[in-house]
Structure formats: C-alpha cells, structure tokens
Amino acid sequence: MTVPIDRRYGPTHEWYLLEDDLLVLGVTEQGQALLGDVVFAQLPDVGSHVQRGQACATLESVKAASDVICPVDGVVIAVNSALSDSPELINDDPFDTGWILHIHPSGSPDEWMSPEEYLAQAE
Incomplete structure (x- = not known):
C-alpha cells in the first residue's frame, strides 16, 4: 500500500x-x-463553507456511497472538476490527479495521523 510521507x-x-x-x-x-470503482463524485461548490468532522463530498461506487x-x-477554494467526467481518477491515481478539494482552512488542524500511524491502523 502506498502512503506518501509528505501528507x-x-x-x-x-x-x-x-x-x-x-x-x-x-x-x-x-x-x-x-x-471499489468510483462512478460519481458529488463535490461542494467553490466558496462553500466546510466544517471539521462533517461530510464535504460524497463518492459513489459500484458498492456504496461514502x-x-x-x-x-474552512472555505472550498477549488474542486477537482475532472472528477465530473472521470471519477475513476480517484481509483487510478488517488494521490495526484484524483485529489478532491482545496480548502482554505480557518484555525489549525489537529488529530491527524502521520504516515506511520496511518499504516499501523490500516493493517
């Protein structure tokens, strides 16, 4: 499993x-x-306010919606409009062309896992 160390x-x-x-x-x-295979990405509008711990997008796959x-x-600054026509980018390249949102955060983040912590909980 790939887990980039810059995130x-x-x-x-x-x-x-x-x-x-x-x-x-x-x-x-x-x-x-x-x-599974992502078939649709419901993204918020640019300029929308998002809240920590709340849904900011929904991905639909052949298995379920998540x-x-x-x-x-924060505030949504950009959405990956390529996902409208090609939601499979999330499956094909989740760490690059499959990005979902750019957010201008208000306040500082907390409780994020390091790559090592994520790998440990994902096993």
Whole structure:
C-alpha cells in the first residue's frame, strides 16, 4: 500500500496535504480500494463553507456511497472538476490527479495521523 510521507491522514481514509495556506484533500489508496470503482463524485461548490468532522463530498461506487470527512473548518477554494467526467481518477491515481478539494482552512488542524500511524491502523 502506498502512503506518501509528505501528507497526513485521517481515520476514515482521507489524506491531507498542506501547501502554503491551502489544504489539499483526497482519499487514500486503501480508501478507494474499500470503495471499489468510483462512478460519481458529488463535490461542494467553490466558496462553500466546510466544517471539521462533517461530510464535504460524497463518492459513489459500484458498492456504496461514502462521505469524505473534512479535517478542518474552512472555505472550498477549488474542486477537482475532472472528477465530473472521470471519477475513476480517484481509483487510478488517488494521490495526484484524483485529489478532491482545496480548502482554505480557518484555525489549525489537529488529530491527524502521520504516515506511520496511518499504516499501523490500516493493517
């Protein structure tokens, strides 16, 4: 299982990458594998406010629908519009072209797992 060391992770299989004052959010390799083939991504509007611990997107697969949980309070700055036509990017490349949201966070994040902690809980 791939777990990039430049990111932090959540207990519901999201990854978080801080880039300057933005947070990039996606689903881990294990998360997309648990979902199965993603066939639809319901994304919020740019400018939407998101809340820590709440759903900020929904991914639908051939198996089920699953919420993507937001790790911070903030405002959605960008969504991956490529997922509208190609939701399979989440399966094909979850750590790069399969990103989901860019969020401008308010406040500082807490309770994120390191790559090592995520690997330990994922086993």
